[in-house]
Amino acid sequence: MSDPLTDRLNKILPRLVSDDLLSGSGIGNEIAFYVFDYPPEDELRVREHIRFLLDHIPKQKPGLRVKHVNLFDFVLDHLKARNFLDKALTMQREKGDDALKKALAGPLHPEKLAPLFAQVARPAEHDLVLVSGVGSVYPLLRTSSLLSNLQGVMGGTPLVLFYPGRYDQMTLKLFGKLSLSATYEGAGKTRKSEHYYRAFRLVP
Secondary structure, three states: OOOHHHHHHHHHHHHHOOHHHHOOOOOOOOOOEEEEEEOHHHHHHHHHHHHHHHHHHHHHOOOOOEEEEEHHHHHHHHHHHOOOHHHHHHHHHHHOHHHHHHHOOOOOOHHHHHHHHHHHHOHHHOOEEEEEOHHHHOOOOOHHHHHHHHOOOOOOOOEEEEEEEEEOOOOEEEOOOEEOOOOEOOOOOEOOOOOOOOOEEOOO
């Protein structure tokens, strides 16, 4: 029996190996960033499907160079390299999530992470970059800000972000509720959201 998510998942592979996506020109000469949004409760299904994609893309398009970057692993490796990870874990236990987020705001600033992401993804050496782990890395990393900073380092290589929430080509809403681009200040208080509209939905 099929369901809406299964139908959308089945459309991903043909879309990823299509010439129009792999040309790297996006739509209307926009940047080639795409978002596959999905209900957060289906995270495990999407993770399994990403493994399926990595296994089957070479069969559908031999020679296609694909790189998968999990943002959670990417951030952990970055913190380990700077000897911040153990300190961060201790701070979280002793002072909580808010203190940890504040302490890591500098090391995890998207402007600093973008060139490091490029070193890992190596867009010049790949034809396609898949990005996951958005939900796991929240709230330490603002996806909208990261995407904005990646525009200058990805060149023409298409990037596909798997996003546990809703993207309407104007706003990223993590878990379908929170605007990931908003700045949160205490209980229920927010500043004006910054919309992200440069990416395209991968499939309807």
